[in-house]
Amino acid sequence: MIRMKSWPVTLSAMAVALMATTTVVSAQSAKETLLVAGPRTPESLDQEYPPTEAGHEARRNIFERLLVYGTKTDENGAMVEDFSKIEGALAESYELGPDNKSITFHLRKGVKSAAGNEMTADDVMWTFERGWNMKATFQWYMTQILKIDSFDAFQKIDAHTVKITIPNPSLLLDRLWINNDLGIIDSVEAKKHITPEDPWAARFLATDSASFAPYHVARYAPGQEVVYEANPYYYRGAAALKKVIFKEMPTSANRLAALQGGSIDVAEWLTPREIALAANIPTVKVWKVFGNYTHRLEMNNNTPPFDKKEVRQAMNYLVSRPDIEGSVYMGTARPTKSPVSEIYPAYTDEKFPYTDNVAQAKQLLAKAGYPDGFKTEIGYRTGEPIEEQIAVILKTSFARAGINAELVKLPSSSLVERYSKGTIPMYFIRDMAIVPDAAYVSNLFINSKSMVNYSHYKNEEVDQLINKALTSTDVAAREADMKRVQELVIDEAPWVFLFNPGYQLAVRTNVEGFSWYTPNSNSWYDFKKK
Amino acid sequence: MTRVPQALRRPAAVIGLALLLMQIALIVLAPIISPYSPMEADPAASLQPPSMAHWFGTDITGMDVLSRVIHATRINLLISVSSVALAFVVGVPLGLVIGYYRGWLSGLAMRIFDFVQAFPIFVLGMALVSVTGQEIWNVAIVLAVLFIPIFARLIRAEVLSLRERPFVAAARCSGAGDLDIMFRHILPNALMPAMVQVSISIGMAILLTAGLSFIGAGVRMPTPEWGLMVSTGAQQMILGVWWVSLFPGLAIVVAVLCFALLGDVVRDLLDPSRARKTKAPAGVALPVPGPVPGTLGESR
Numbered sequence: 141m142i143r144m145k146s147w148p149v150t151l152s153a154m155a156v157a158l159m160a161t162t163t164v165v166s167a168q169s170a171k172e173t174l175l176v177a178g179p180r181t182p183e184s185l186d187q188e189y190p191p192t193e194a195g196h197e198a199r200r201n202i203f204e205r206l207l208v209y210g211t212k213t214d215e216n217g218a219m220v221e222d223f224s225k226i227e228g229a230l231a232e233s234y235e236l237g238p239d240n241k242s243i244t245f246h247l248r249k250g251v252k253s254a255a256g257n258e259m260t261a262d263d264v265m266w267t268f269e270r271g272w273n274m275k276a277t278f279q280w281y282m283t284q285i286l287k288i289d290s291f292d293a294f295q296k297i298d299a300h301t302v303k304i305t306i307p308n309p310s311l312l313l314d315r316l317w318i319n320n321d322l323g324i325i326d327s328v329e330a331k332k333h334i335t336p337e338d339p340w341a342a343r344f345l346a347t348d349s350a351s352f353a354p355y356h357v358a359r360y361a362p363g364q365e366v367v368y369e370a371n372p373y374y375y376r377g378a379a380a381l382k383k384v385i386f387k388e389m390p391t392s393a394n395r396l397a398a399l400q401g402g403s404i405d406v407a408e409w410l411t412p413r414e415i416a417l418a419a420n421i422p423t424v425k426v427w428k429v430f431g432n433y434t435h436r437l438e439m440n441n442n443t444p445p446f447d448k449k450e451v452r453q454a455m456n457y458l459v460s461r462p463d464i465e466g467s468v469y470m471g472t473a474r475p476t477k478s479p480v481s482e483i484y485p486a487y488t489d490e491k492f493p494y495t496d497n498v499a500q501a502k503q504l505l506a507k508a509g510y511p512d513g514f515k516t517e518i519g520y521r522t523g524e525p526i527e528e529q530i531a532v533i534l535k536t537s538f539a540r541a542g543i544n545a546e547l548v549k550l551p552s553s554s555l556v557e558r559y560s561k562g563t564i565p566m567y568f569i570r571d572m573a574i575v576p577d578a579a580y581v582s583n584l585f586i587n588s589k590s591m592v593n594y595s596h597y598k599n600e601e602v603d604q605l606i607n608k609a610l611t612s613t614d615v616a617a618r619e620a621d622m623k624r625v626q627e628l629v630i631d632e633a634p635w636v637f638l639f640n641p642g643y644q645l646a647v648r649t650n651v652e653g654f655s656w657y658t659p660n661s662n663s664w665y666d667f668k669k670k
Numbered sequence: 671m672t673r674v675p676q677a678l679r680r681p682a683a684v685i686g687l688a689l690l691l692m693q694i695a696l697i698v699l700a701p702i703i704s705p706y707s708p709m710e711a712d713p714a715a716s717l718q719p720p721s722m723a724h725w726f727g728t729d730i731t732g733m734d735v736l737s738r739v740i741h742a743t744r745i746n747l748l749i750s751v752s753s754v755a756l757a758f759v760v761g762v763p764l765g766l767v768i769g770y771y772r773g774w775l776s777g778l779a780m781r782i783f784d785f786v787q788a789f790p791i792f793v794l795g796m797a798l799v800s801v802t803g804q805e806i807w808n809v810a811i812v813l814a815v816l817f818i819p820i821f822a823r824l825i826r827a828e829v830l831s832l833r834e835r836p837f838v839a840a841a842r843c844s845g846a847g848d849l850d851i852m853f854r855h856i857l858p859n860a861l862m863p864a865m866v867q868v869s870i871s872i873g874m875a876i877l878l879t880a881g882l883s884f885i886g887a888g889v890r891m892p893t894p895e896w897g898l899m900v901s902t903g904a905q906q907m908i909l910g911v912w913w914v915s916l917f918p919g920l921a922i923v924v925a926v927l928c929f930a931l932l933g934d935v936v937r938d939l940l941d942p943s944r945a946r947k948t949k950a951p952a953g954v955a956l957p958v959p960g961p962v963p964g965t966l967g968e969s970r
Contacts (some may be wrong), residue, residue: 202969393908413909458916460713467713467732522886525730525905532731532892536711547891549804 171669172382174651176662177389177398178408179523181362184346187321188276193409196320197661201368201384202349202357203323206231206245206264207314208365211655218429219655223485223576224316230259230324230375232319240309242615243317247300252373253326253658254349261296263352266327268294270340277321280591285580285610286310294341309642310609312577318661319574324349354379354665364388368664380668390523399424399646405669407646408662411525412470418646427654428472431643432481435473435526437518437534437636440562442596445516450508452633456494457501458537459636466590473639478626479585482640486578486622491630494637501541513542519559519567521552527568530638559594569594570641574658577620579609586629598635675939683938686931689924690701696743697917706734708741717906720913727913729899730906731892735914738894739921745895746925749806750875753813760814761821762857764865768822769829769860776826783819791816795878796887804890809882813875820871821864822851825956866937873929880922896922 182198189195210225228234231245248417251259262614269280272291282288295303299340306313316322325345333344334488344350348359354374359367366386370379387404389395395407396414400421408416419426439446439455446452461475474482477489506512518534528549548564558564571592573581583606584590588598605621612618630637643660678687696703705725712732721726726735768776786794795812802808832838833856841855880897882888884904889895891902896918903914 391905393905397908411905415908428857463713467716467730525902528891528902529731532733533711533713535707535892549886549891 143449145430152613152622155616157352167212174381174384174406174664174667174669175404176384176386176406176408176664177395177404178370178386179388179390179392179395181360181364181386182365182389183362185349185357185360186346188274188278188342189325189346191277191321191659193660195409196364196659197386198357199320199323200657200659200661200663201355201665202353203320203351204230204353205319205323207234207260208318208319209315209345214426214429216519217654218427219653220429221576221657223238223315226318230264231317236314237305240311240313241307242303243313244297244301244303245317247302248375249300251352251375252371253352254330254369254371254373255326255329256373257326257328257564259324259326259352261302262299262304263327264324265294265296266330267323267325270325270401271322274340274342281316281319281322284364284583284590285312285316285575285609287406303539309613309617310611311613312575312580315577316576320657320661321574323351325355354663355384358383359545374665376665379665380666381664391399392525399648402648405648405651406662406667409648410644412468412641412644415472415644415646416450416470423649424645426649427645427647427656429643429656430474430482430483431592431640431656431660432572432576432644433570433640434476434481434572434658435568435638435641436476437530437566437638438559438595439635440565440596441598441634442558442562443565445508445510446565448508451510452506452636453631454501454508454541455538455543455636456633457497457504458541459494459638460496460537461639462496463537464533464637465531468526468533469639469641472644473641476637476640477630478637479624479629479635480578480581480622481573481576482582484573484576484578486619488623488626491627492637494632494633496537498540501592505541508594510542513538513544515544515546516565517546517548519548519550519555519564521555521568522549523552524568527570531568534636562594562596566636567594572658572660576658578625579618582606582622582625582629583610586625586634595634597629599628599632602628678935678939680935680938682931683935686935688927689928691933692924693743693747693923693928696740697747700740700744704734704737704740706737707893708733708737711892717909717914719909719911726917727911729902730911733892735899735917738899739896739917742894742896742899742918742921743925745806745889745893746876746879746922747872748808749879749889750872752757752807753810753827753875754817754871756810757813757817757821757871758864758868761818762825762861764818765822765825765864766829766852766857766860769826770833770848770856772830779822780826785824786816786819791878791882792885792887795882796885797948799882799887804888806889809879809888812882813878816878817871817875820867824863824867825860829856829862832856832859862937862940865940866933869929869933869936873926876922876925896925934945 180194183189183192185198187199187203206229208227208229209221210222210227211219212222214220230248230251230388232248233246235244247259249262279606287308288306293305297303329350330341330345332546333341347360354371355368356371356420357366358369365388370382372378392410392414396410396418399403399407407591415426418424439452441447465473477492478487480487483658518531520531531547555567559567573584584592586597586602587605587606602625607623609618609621645654650670651666651667652670655663657663715728715732717730718724718728724734726739728734766780798812799808838851838855841851879888883895883897884901888897899918900915906914
């Protein structure tokens with residue numbers, strides 16, 4: 141009888157022990173898994189693919205770069221980059237040549253990819269060679285910013301040393317290598333996927349990862365999800381979050397509802413009103429940083445009526461910025477008063493004259509030969525409620541001076557195609573320049589030779605000043621020149637200057653460790669769950 | 671004193687006609703009775719709940735929802751009525767010809783109709799609007815393309831039966847030509863189901879216009895259109911903003927109900943014997959996208 145009685149007790153004890161173990165494992169797993177929802181999955185995982193917001197976030201997590209900025213904590217407790225400190229990452233240290241015409245990287249030893257391959261100078265050289273030959277992002281940086289004209293500029297010194305020599309001096313020679321698009325590839329792993337038709341493993345790297353980063357991609361299902369898994373060999377120590385699952389949820393309201401319901405831990409890209417609501421939910425914390433975005437309405441400066449400076453200025457005088465700031469952005473944005481981001485050195489807004497002044501706008505339009513206004517189009521992207529709101533408000537604003545603006549809502553790819561071909565007169569662009577340098581920003585957005593200067597703004601003096609600054613090491617002269625560039629651009633108004641919307645992120649309160657980097661992409665290595 | 675037909679004395683008919691009159695009044699008087707401009711943004715008045723100043727509240731750009739709902743009656747009915755009119759004008763003669771002559775051309779036309787009707791209606795609408803552009807008339811043309819097979823099939827089905835009737839043979843014996851037989855003898859007798867379908871199709875067109883706009887393939891912002899208003903408001907539902915979507919949604923319900931009721935009225939007026947047989951008041955026949963039941967059997 142005693143034995144009979146003891147069986148159920150034993151079985152019960154075993155069941156309880158099993159349940160307890162399962163619960164502990166499950167709790168452990170939940171604490172190590174982060175569920176994130178964003179508007180779209182990355183279009184490609186390759187660094188050579190044109191940069192997009194979703195792509196930048198993937199690059200931040202699955203690529204590691206040679207250098208990084210030091211970090212500091214801002215007034216809200218967020219970890220942000222300290223642009224005055226450059227530190228080693230995959231390169232343990234570096235030396236600049238005395239004339240700023242060469243840089244030598246001393247690579248960190250013992251760095252391993254998720255595949256277990258140890259990094260050497262061969263990985264760095266193969267990454268450079270691949271980028272150079274694919275003639276996309278990497279080559280653009282090298283030729284446009286560093287003015288390199290031959291691959292001979294890149295030199296392997298020994299198994300852990302690489303040297304780059306450039307034809308002209310550049311103040312960007314070190315900080316460029318912090319850039320999100322310049323990660324180092326695990327060439328041993330990538331080369332396994334090379335074929336005669338695909339000598340640079342482009343097909344593999346578009347959908348998978350091979351780098352020395354904190355994460356690698358375990359699953360990439362475009363339009364659905366990306367699953368990141370921690371690299372156990374990561375040189376700074378394996379990430380606290382072992383798995384990050386990024387889910388595509390195109391509607392921002394759905395992301396907020398999922399966050400509120402607890403089915404996700406992080407909701408990206410909520411609208412300002414949703415951010416305001418989220419801030420009042422007890423289980424949600426909202427992080428806000430000023431960021432580096434410029435959200436602007438570009439005009440095609442090549443075609444009438446926007447080929448006339450007075451018309452472009454008039455458009456800027458027809459914007460009631462305080463009204464938009466209050467009703468659309470709920471106070472989370474600030475007006476943009478320069479092509480350069482406010483947080484970057486050499487920024488100035490001293491010469492920004494544009495206020496909401498209909499009389500002045502009408503006067504300028506009359507001077508340009510459009511006293512009764514004109515008809516035009518404003519293009520904006522589907523799935524961008526903020527752009528639609530601003531477009532509707534601007535339509536009413538412009539109508540005060542007789543300008544009849546038709547609103548054209550297009551899928552992102554169609555809008556890009558139209559403004560690339562110059563077939564839409566006005567269109568919204570939200571963009572940022574990753575390198576915190578006025579010459580870099582100006583070169584990117586307003587140099588007439590830039591491939592992303594879609595407004596076709598051209599001013600000889602501006603081009604000369606930018607090109608001079610890119611090859612100058614005189615910090616004071618550079619700053620003066622860049623202020624002159626901003627003054628000229630503000631006066632000639634290639635865009636309707638709108639807002640810097642800032643960057644906000646809503647997380648569950650058990651998620652800690654928010655950090656902000658210039659590409660406005662989250663680095664999951666910095667996050668952890670309580 | 672003229673006696674009011676039985677069909678018009680039913681409660682459903684009275685309600686349908688009253689709703690139609692109300693909508694006509696809104697169309698005619700929109701500029702007078704709208705308290706605000708329907709397309710003028712006022713950022714300072716963004717997302718205000720219903721109040722004395724804004725009876726239906728304001729949307730996210732500060733546009734007055736009541737004024738937009740009133741003006742949207744014009745756009746929605748313009749698109750719906752014009753698309754159905756176009757489909758009627760094209761579909762009826764087409765159905766008459768392919769029903770009368772039959773042959774391989776008739777077979778080809780029926781397969782084309784099958785293709786158009788087998789296509790998911792919103793996918794087809796989106797594809798056509800994205801090719802032709804988000805203009806009011808393009809939306810109307812797209813809807814007309816979707817409705818032409820319905821009218822053509824209905825007429826064809828009637829014609830197939832009528833062309834064998836003695837009065838057609840008599841007309842032919844008396845020397846009448848094909849056109850004369852088709853348009854003078856057959857068409858007047860074949861029109862009844864198409865007339866009923868007109869009203870039902872207008873209701874369908876209102877729903878489809880709203881649906882296309884809801885998914886972003888209809889008219890452009892800030893044109894006042896019910897589906898577009900529901901769509902923009904839906905994004906703010908989670909913020910507790912219900913009024914931006916609710917009122918245009920109700921307007922859609924009222925408009926569709928109105929034309930569904932009128933469809934029954936038209937049927938009863940054109941076929942009083944059937945109306946008399948129906949003891950209970952005619953039910954509300956809500957429009958169902960796709961081919962009209964009973965016409966499929968005629969397709970070959």
